[in-house]
Each structure stands twice: as C-alpha cells, then as structure tokens.
Amino acid sequence: MGISMQAAGPALQGLVQGLQGRKTAILGHMRPDGDCIGSQVALCRMLLAAGIDAICVNRDRIPPNMVAYAQGVTFLTGDQYVPDGRVAVAVDCADASRIGPDLLDKFGGKLWGNVDHHASNPGYAEHNIVVKTAAATCHVLAYGALRHGLACDAATAKALHLGIVTDTGRFSYASATAEVFALAAELIERGANPAETNFLVFEHESRGKLELTKRFLNTIQFHADGKICSGELTQADYAATGTTKEDKEGLVEFPRSVEGVEIAVLMEEGRDGVRGSLRGRDPRLRLDLLAGKLNGGGHVLAAGFNMLGCTLAKDRTRILGIVADHYREHAAR
Ligand SMILES: [Mn+2]
Known part of the structure; x- marks a missing residue:
C-alpha cells in the first residue's frame, strides 16, 4: 500500500474535508x-485553520528542545488525555502499535486517519495517506500545503521545516532530493528559520548529555577486525549525569560513523534486561534479521532488540557473539 506524492495532495484535502465537524486528536x-x-503540529494547525476542533496527543512528552514548535496548539501526554469523543489521526507512525497501547485504547483501538512515509506502513486506518518515497511525514504535509493549498502560516512552516530537517539528517541523506530542497525554500519564504531551528534543536544539549556522551565513548570497543563497534550505557550512567533515556538519542552515530565499521551496536542495561540499537550501512547485512535473533526487530539498516533478564556483565559476550556470527554469515553472501 502507499500512494504517490501527486495523489497525496488531493487526499490531504479530502482528509481535512472529511474531518469537518469531527473533534480530532492527532497522535504521534x-x-x-x-x-x-x-x-502533529502542522496538521493540527491546518485543521484549526479549517475550523476543526483539533488537539495533539502523544504517549510521551515533547522533547524539551522542540517545545517551542508546539506553541499555539494544545499538546497533551497520554496520561493527561481524557477520552472526549475525538477521532484519531496518526502521523509518522509505521504501525498502530507505535502510538502505545494505553493511548490507542483511549480511542477504542480505532484510527480514522494515517499520514506517514514509512515503507512498512500497512495502512492501518480508515483513511491512509502513506507516501513511501517521501523524506518525512512533514514532506508529505508540506507538499499538501504548498502545492494543494492547505493552510500554512509561519508557525506551520516552522513545524514542517523541523520535520524535514530532522528526518533528512539536516538535508544530508539520500532522501534530501531537489524537490525536498525546493519545498524547504518555500517554507523559509513562509517563515521557517534554519538558523533558529539549528540553534533550538541541535545546540541546546545539556551538560548532562555531554557527560553521558563521555561515558558512552569510554566504553567503545571494536570486534570482528573492526567491522563491529559497540558502546554501552547503564542506569548508573543516567543517574550520575542526571540524564534520561531520551538523552541516548544520536549516540549510536559515533560507532556507526567510523570508517570500516559495518554494524554499530549500542547496548543499554536497564532494570529488566539489556536493550540495544543496531545501525548499519549495507542492506545485505539485514539488521532486521539480526535483531530477530536478539528478541527484537526493525528495518534493514536500523533495528533494535530487548533481551529481558540479561545483564551486560553476564551476557555482553554472548550478545556480541551473535552479532559477529550474523555479520560473518551475511558478509560472506
Ligand atoms: Mn518520519
């Protein structure tokens, strides 16, 4: 399933029309x-501009460095939201489970709409607008706004620009096409501000995050002749630096970016086991299948695992052994 970007424009117009008179919650x-x-912010503002009663709800809070983008819309956490007869529209969710079961339950498990760009999106809602070739969900919405007349004031343009900047790795991935740059240029004309976004989002790291990064980098080890690079975090690291799991965001990029490394591994010891992130650059290595061997799953180049009951001291060698065996098996193909 999935539609072309050209088809997404009229489909988004239809979505807005279909929501007329319905109280709406936009879920991430x-x-x-x-x-x-x-x-979430951009679609909410488009609906509000069309006279629709719309709010945003997420299981988790807005990351602190992105709070500024949500000004002017009602943004609730899952705990704060009391069911009030709203229909739900999911954005940027590859499948319905990504919303979180407790929040999804508050809508009777039903989703009215689904706007997304993930290749694995099965089309789980009544109305699905999934453009699998899009660089970001914000790319799809920006196309609808700029090419098909959906409302786009300065705050909406800033929100759309935020999503495109972050999902394209600041315009550095293969997904950053000329078309994406052209839409971004128009968003800037409408009020998006690249320097402000860079400052707010990427230059507001806490001292604790830098301390956590130091600790993580001190654990870096190479395996399998430098083809695998791993690093670790523990509960003690978070406690000592005053950070939370949110702060591990981006750390796996350090091992991933080293020349010669084919599989980067971030292992995190929690109270109930060892969670991990796997990142690669060669699709043949099938990290989704590797994650499956470690009680996890994900995408070909980015996957995660969760080994309940494990500790780093007891199971580190075994986990890295499974990674190394998988690498040798798939690299030889
Ligand atoms: Mn996305």
Missing part, C-alpha cells in the same frame, strides 16, 4: 522525534 509515536512533533 512513542519517544517522539522532530518529524513526529512537526507533523
């Missing part, structure tokens, strides 16, 4: 990122 995914927050 757990541990929201810039594209999630940006697309």
Whole structure:
C-alpha cells in the first residue's frame, strides 16, 4: 500500500474535508522525534485553520528542545488525555502499535486517519495517506500545503521545516532530493528559520548529555577486525549525569560513523534486561534479521532488540557473539 506524492495532495484535502465537524486528536509515536512533533503540529494547525476542533496527543512528552514548535496548539501526554469523543489521526507512525497501547485504547483501538512515509506502513486506518518515497511525514504535509493549498502560516512552516530537517539528517541523506530542497525554500519564504531551528534543536544539549556522551565513548570497543563497534550505557550512567533515556538519542552515530565499521551496536542495561540499537550501512547485512535473533526487530539498516533478564556483565559476550556470527554469515553472501 502507499500512494504517490501527486495523489497525496488531493487526499490531504479530502482528509481535512472529511474531518469537518469531527473533534480530532492527532497522535504521534512513542519517544517522539522532530518529524513526529512537526507533523502533529502542522496538521493540527491546518485543521484549526479549517475550523476543526483539533488537539495533539502523544504517549510521551515533547522533547524539551522542540517545545517551542508546539506553541499555539494544545499538546497533551497520554496520561493527561481524557477520552472526549475525538477521532484519531496518526502521523509518522509505521504501525498502530507505535502510538502505545494505553493511548490507542483511549480511542477504542480505532484510527480514522494515517499520514506517514514509512515503507512498512500497512495502512492501518480508515483513511491512509502513506507516501513511501517521501523524506518525512512533514514532506508529505508540506507538499499538501504548498502545492494543494492547505493552510500554512509561519508557525506551520516552522513545524514542517523541523520535520524535514530532522528526518533528512539536516538535508544530508539520500532522501534530501531537489524537490525536498525546493519545498524547504518555500517554507523559509513562509517563515521557517534554519538558523533558529539549528540553534533550538541541535545546540541546546545539556551538560548532562555531554557527560553521558563521555561515558558512552569510554566504553567503545571494536570486534570482528573492526567491522563491529559497540558502546554501552547503564542506569548508573543516567543517574550520575542526571540524564534520561531520551538523552541516548544520536549516540549510536559515533560507532556507526567510523570508517570500516559495518554494524554499530549500542547496548543499554536497564532494570529488566539489556536493550540495544543496531545501525548499519549495507542492506545485505539485514539488521532486521539480526535483531530477530536478539528478541527484537526493525528495518534493514536500523533495528533494535530487548533481551529481558540479561545483564551486560553476564551476557555482553554472548550478545556480541551473535552479532559477529550474523555479520560473518551475511558478509560472506
Ligand atoms: Mn518520519
């Protein structure tokens, strides 16, 4: 399933028309990122401009460095939201489970709309607008706004720009096409501000995050002749630096960016086990299948795992052994 960007414009117009007279909640995914927050805020503002009663709800809070983008819209956490007869529209959620089961339950498990760009999105809502070739959910919404006349004031343009900047790795991934740059240029004409976004989002790290980064980098180890690079975090690291799980965002990029490394591993010891992130650059290595061997799943180049009952001291060698065996098996193909 999935539609072309050309088809998404009229489909978004239809979505807004279909929501006329319906109280709406725009839902994002757990541990929201810039594209999630940006697309929630932007769609909410488009609906408000069309006279629709719309709010945003996420299981988790808005990351502190993105709070400024949500000014002017009602943004609730899942705990704060009391069901009041709203229909739900999910944005940037590859599948319905990404919303979080407790929040989804507050809508009777039903989703009215689904606006997204993930290749694996199965089309879980009544009305699905999934453009699998899009760089970001905000890319889809920006197309609807700028090419098909959906409302786009300065605050909406800022929110759309936020999602495109974050999901394209600041315009550095293959997804940053000329078309994406052209839409971004128009968003800037409408009020988006790249320098402000860079400052707010990327230059507001806490001292604790830098201390956490130091601790993480001190654990870096290479395996399998430098093809695998791992690093670790523990509860003690978070406690000592006054940080939370939110602050591990981006740390796996350090091992991933090293020349020669094919699989980057971030292992995090929690109270109930060891969670991990896997990142790669060669699709043949099938990190989704590797994650499956570690009680996890995900995408070909980015996956995660969760080994309940494990500790780093007891299971580190075994986990890294499974990673190394998988690497040798798939690299030889
Ligand atoms: Mn996205």
